Amino acid sequence: MKKYLLKPPAAPAGGFRINYEAELNQQQLEVVLAGDGPMLVIAGAGSGKTRTLTYRVARLVECGVPMESVLLLTFTNKAAREMLRRVAGLLGTDLRILGGTFHHVANVVLRRYADRVGLKPNFTILDREDAADVMSDVLAGRAKLLNAKKFPKADVVLEIQSYAVNTETLPQRVLSERFPVLFEVAEEVLRAIQVYALRKREMNLVDFDDLLLLWRDLLRKHDDVRETAHQRWRYVLVDEYQDTNRIQSDIVEMIAGPEGNLMVVGDDAQSIYSFRGANFGNIIDFPKRFPSARMFKLEINYRSTPEILALANSSIRHNARQFEKVLQANRAHGPKPERVVCGDVSEQARYVVQRMMELRDESYEWRDMAVLYRAHWHSMEIQMELTQRGIPFQVRSGLRFFEQAHIKDVAAYMRIVVNSRDEFAWKRVAKLYPRIGNVAAEKIWKALEAQPDPLGAVSCDAVLAAVPKGAREGWKDLTRLLQKISTPEVRRAPSEMIREIIDGGYELYLQTTYANASARAEDVRRMADFALRFRDAQELLSELALTMSVAGQEAIEEREDTDVVILSTVHQAKGLEWRAVFGIWLVDGKVPDARALHESGGEEEERRLFYVMCTRAKDQLALVHPTIGDERGVMGVIQRPSRFITELDQGTFEEVRVGYEFDEEE
Ligand code: ATP
Numbered sequence: 001m002k003k004y005l006l007k008p009p010a011a012p013a014g015g016f017r018i019n020y021e022a023e024l025n026q027q028q029l030e031v032v033l034a035g036d037g038p039m040l041v042i043a044g045a046g047s048g049k050t051r052t053l054t055y056r057v058a059r060l061v062e063c064g065v066p067m068e069s070v071l072l073l074t075f076t077n078k079a080a081r082e083m084l085r086r087v088a089g090l091l092g093t094d095l096r097i098l099g100g101t102f103h104h105v106a107n108v109v110l111r112r113y114a115d116r117v118g119l120k121p122n123f124t125i126l127d128r129e130d131a132a133d134v135m136s137d138v139l140a141g142r143a144k145l146l147n148a149k150k151f152p153k154a155d156v157v158l159e160i161q162s163y164a165v166n167t168e169t170l171p172q173r174v175l176s177e178r179f180p181v182l183f184e185v186a187e188e189v190l191r192a193i194q195v196y197a198l199r200k201r202e203m204n205l206v207d208f209d210d211l212l213l214l215w216r217d218l219l220r221k222h223d224d225v226r227e228t229a230h231q232r233w234r235y236v237l238v239d240e241y242q243d244t245n246r247i248q249s250d251i252v253e254m255i256a257g258p259e260g261n262l263m264v265v266g267d268d269a270q271s272i273y274s275f276r277g278a279n280f281g282n283i284i285d286f287p288k289r290f291p292s293a294r295m296f297k298l299e300i301n302y303r304s305t306p307e308i309l310a311l312a313n314s315s316i317r318h319n320a321r322q323f324e325k326v327l328q329a330n331r332a333h334g335p336k337p338e339r340v341v342c343g344d345v346s347e348q349a350r351y352v353v354q355r356m357m358e359l360r361d362e363s364y365e366w367r368d369m370a371v372l373y374r375a376h377w378h379s380m381e382i383q384m385e386l387t388q389r390g391i392p393f394q395v396r397s398g399l400r401f402f403e404q405a406h407i408k409d410v411a412a413y414m415r416i417v418v419n420s421r422d423e424f425a426w427k428r429v430a431k432l433y434p435r436i437g438n439v440a441a442e443k444i445w446k447a448l449e450a451q452p453d454p455l456g457a458v459s460c461d462a463v464l465a466a467v468p469k470g471a472r473e474g475w476k477d478l479t480r481l482l483q484k485i486s487t488p489e490v491r492r493a494p495s496e497m498i499r500e501i502i503d504g505g506y507e508l509y510l511q512t513t514y515a516n517a518s519a520r521a522e523d524v525r526r527m528a529d530f531a532l533r534f535r536d537a538q539e540l541l542s543e544l545a546l547t548m549s550v551a552g553q554e555a556i557e558e559r560e561d562t563d564v565v566i567l568s569t570v571h572q573a574k575g576l577e578w579r580a581v582f583g584i585w586l587v588d589g590k591v592p593d594a595r596a597l598h599e600s601g602g603e604e605e606e607r608r609l610f611y612v613m614c615t616r617a618k619d620q621l622a623l624v625h626p627t628i629g630d631e632r633g634v635m636g637v638i639q640r641p642s643r644f645i646t647e648l649d650q651g652t653f654e655e656v657r658v659g660y661e662f663d664e665e666e
């Protein structure tokens with residue numbers, strides 16, 4: 001076939017709005033100005049990868065590329081929003097660019113092409129907890145198995161199936177390699193996984209993995225859809241490419257095509273999601289998969305002081321499997337990172353909080369500081385200490401706003417309206433009413449399920465017959481409420497729908513159920529405010545489900561303008577930066593995590609995690625660890641400092657020992 005090449009878009013007549021030369025260094029500029037074709041930017045932490053991607057988007061727009069032709073894929077929806085806001089600010093225009101996580105875009109695409117992959121367009125997205133509900137139900141259906149001693153819980157079965165999907169391995173293999181203790185029940189686990197898939201299909205449900213899988217299937221099997229996507233998205237840009245898996249790389253490759261304008265940026269040293277199937281081979285093999293790809297490097301770190309960078313480099317050097325990278329510091333000198341040795345865990349918490357208060361007395365705002373850790377529960381003592389001292393903070397890794405029971409209850413009402421075959425939503429709602437428990441809810445569902453239109457039939461005789469006598473009054477209330485919220489007007493006004501739900505009986509339920517009912521009711525009202533931005537209930541529900549995705553955990557209460565200290569797992573801190581970072585619980589067994597060490601490549605992945613932790617810091621870095629801790633019910637177990645600290649070059653940190661003022665006086 002003969003190929004006809006279009007010239008890259010020309011510069012705008014009145015010149016560019018942005019002075020790219022002033023905002024970027026030479027290496028970054030080359031990336032931004034590069035013409036068409038596949039491109040790979042591989043560079044260390046804080047070297048401006050995300051910034052370069054942002055300016056590249058701006059440049060494309062300035063050159064007249066239609067905004068609909070640009071697709072921006074990022075690790076969180078918030079990251080995409082921030083980048084696009086930045087571009088809009090630079091250009092002084094509104095943007096109509098599709099950006100967000102792979103899951104987010106998959107949802108948009110699959111709504112449109114649902115029928116091609118055997119779904120109805122009103123499918124419901126299951127978050128992890130919903131998926132566990134479905135799986136528990138599957139397992140309960142095979143109740144005798146639950147008596148088997150070693151039979152795993154729903155979460156574990158889901159983990160097995162999800163890992164299998166994301167690494168494209170057979171579940172059998174995942175079972176035998178990663179869960180050998182389940183050998184005896186392997187057959188039954190595999191059967192449960194199959195039934196789970198069937199159940200989802202029957203109920204028009206998709207879980208997070210399905211979103212990616214179905215999107216890829218759609219592109220693979222339907223030439224016209226792939227061609228349309230290819231024609232539409234002429235420019236595909238992906239941040240944090242080192243943490244994509246094979247399904248995701250297949251998707252972007254199909255959209256872009258072999259010579260397409262696919263630009264990926266990433267850092268192999270920051271690949272920390274292999275436990276979810278992330279494959280940094282995606283970066284390393286990029287030149288093989290795209291022979292015409294151009295490679296770019298960025299070698300100046302703008303984020304951290306030379307002292308912090310020296311420590312980070314001295315750590316990552318211990319990894320054998322990596323691209324050699326040069327990373328030079330650009331910033332002025334600052335204080336050396338500190339290794340802080342504390343007596344026990346509460347001392348660790350007191351140290352961190354006291355230091356934060358001191359920094360605040362200098363020039364720091366609360367939002368300039370973060371506490372980073374390996375596992376969510378490592379932050380418990382710090383949370384208590386911060387609460388006691390009245391310091392505002394936010395937990396990026398905890399139970400989120402939308403994961404709370406009352407929010408999920410309200411969402412269940414909405415799910416019924418949107419998809420009246422949603423068994424779990426019906427059961428959840430039914431059980432909110434007096435005298436309806438698991439058994440009655442099951443019976444009611446069976447009656448509803450038999451109806452052609454379950455929502456319309458909510459008060460028909462067959463259904464009423466299934467409602468226990470003492471529950472009829474409550475059921476009448478529910479019927480009235482459902483009628484109210486299923487009118488076309490209310491469907492298009494999700495905020496109003498939520499207010500109807502709370503006024504139509506849910507507040508009463510809260511009051512009779514919870515000690516802190518008013519706080520919960522307040523949450524629901526905040527949810528109603530949040531809902532104002534959505535055009536209909538379905539759009540809101542999709543957003544809620546995606547908000548909770550592991551790859552995109554973000555809560556709406558996380559407003560930019562609030563001045564709060566951030567507490568986060570390292571996994572959730574990717575791509576972010578703070579002036580002061582406190583890494584805590586840096587003892588062997590926690591960092592590196594004892595279990596992760598059993599996996600092949602586990603130690604290197606844990607070291608990358610430590611590297612990500614350290615490279616979040618701009619000005620100050622404290623690596624904190626207790627010497628004594630409680631473990632498995634035993635108090636006062638001696639803790640060894642993390643090997644990632646002890647292996648560091650001498651001189652890369654200052655040692656600090658925490659004591660009490662009265663010790664000094666002795
Ligand atoms: P990570 O690997 O952690 O994702 P990154 O490579 O994406 O980091 P950025 O977050 O884009 O790096 O940049 C790090 C910091 O350095 C940001 O505050 C950014 O604004 C700043 N920065 C990057 N390049 C420049 C530059 N040329 N001039 C001034 N500041 C810059």
Ligand code: MG
Pocket residue numbers: 049050051239575
């Ligand atoms: Mg980045």
